[in-house]
Amino acid sequence: MPSSRPLRSDARGNREALLAAAREAFLTGDADAHVKEIARRAGVAIGTLYRHFDTREALVEEVYRQEVDELCAAPGELLGRHAPDEALRRFLLLLVEHAAVGKGMAVALESIMATDSPVFDDARTQMEQALDQLLEAGTAVGTIRDGVSGRTLLRALGGICGMRPTEGWRDEAVHITAILFDGLRFGAPDAG
Amino acid sequence: MPSSRPLRSDARGNREALLAAAREAFLTGDADAHVKEIARRAGVAIGTLYRHFDTREALVEEVYRQEVDELCAAPGELLGRHAPDEALRRFLLLLVEHAAVGKGMAVALESIMATDSPVFDDARTQMEQALDQLLEAGTAVGTIRDGVSGRTLLRALGGICGMRPTEGWRDEAVHITAILFDGLRFGAPDAG
DNA sequence: TCCATAAGGTGAGCCAGGTTCAGGTTATAG
């Protein structure tokens, strides 16, 4: 899909419309909206959807990449404002909040974090690096235990975010995240 | 499905054959084996499969119920042999091991633990009680932090077990479980 | 032993949802 020359203007418009329709659907409840419905909402035929995105999954990926980008910008900022362990704690909660805004985001985060699907390779790498950044800052200062990779933590978070949102889900996720965070501090040289 | 009178002999045989075929498929790799394939392996028609199980999901549930039963017998035994926190630690690892034996079990455990699907209500309740038993024993002795419900822990484990098994998955799951366990000890009156 | 009959079995076919492709349409460079 990444064409070397720019899209024709109508094509660009359709692509945007499709992404907007998909975003609308995925982020507000209906995480498994049908491709036909998405195409309809975007005002194009299914064929057009498939011209822009190889599969339904590819469309999903594109929708969430922006969310991930945004999320992955956070660690740098958090580290500038807080101690490393506090920054890590806040980032974990940020992920949970993002997953909590809609079933869609939760499912997407799970897909990104808990699978090896090559579709999400970029997003996963980005997330791993974000977590590594936070973990390393914490271990350097001695408030976070050593030997935990961003990848490993990513998996754990993927699991948590992948919990199907239901009654009381958010509070449980926050609670679990707190326990996990304490586990990350456990045994660290200077753990609070 | 739960008939008051016993199944006819041929029906019982077919039911067993279906469960055996499904178990074979689910526990050894192919967690999303098609119903037609399962029926074929069992030597019956699809209609027969659906006579015995309302949906594909119901068949899955039945296959895994036995695993769950076995798993849920463990806490009692572990508590008889180890200190409460050690019993809990071993139980968590037991779950991971079970999830590790096959993709199928992992997916099933996730379905049981991370969703609210009424299909798995029984299994979930059973698991929650098993975890409650361990957590309460630990808090009573002061080695496990207070205020964590079996349900909450179940969710966290569901997430971990739901990670799609891939290279290095088992080690990561064990690692995460260890961190989670330390989180459960963190701040407990008599934590090691 | 044999029959009546209800329990059980069968598989063609339906339906939903993702995907393809032959043919028509249109933006845009020259």
Added chain:
DNA sequence: CTATAACCTGAACCTGGCTCACCTTATGGA
């Protein structure tokens, strides 16, 4: 203004879960 590559369309296809009208057979009673 035109040639044409890029784009769009939607009927049709495919897969996989599930249904149902009709056929087969285990089983209990005479």
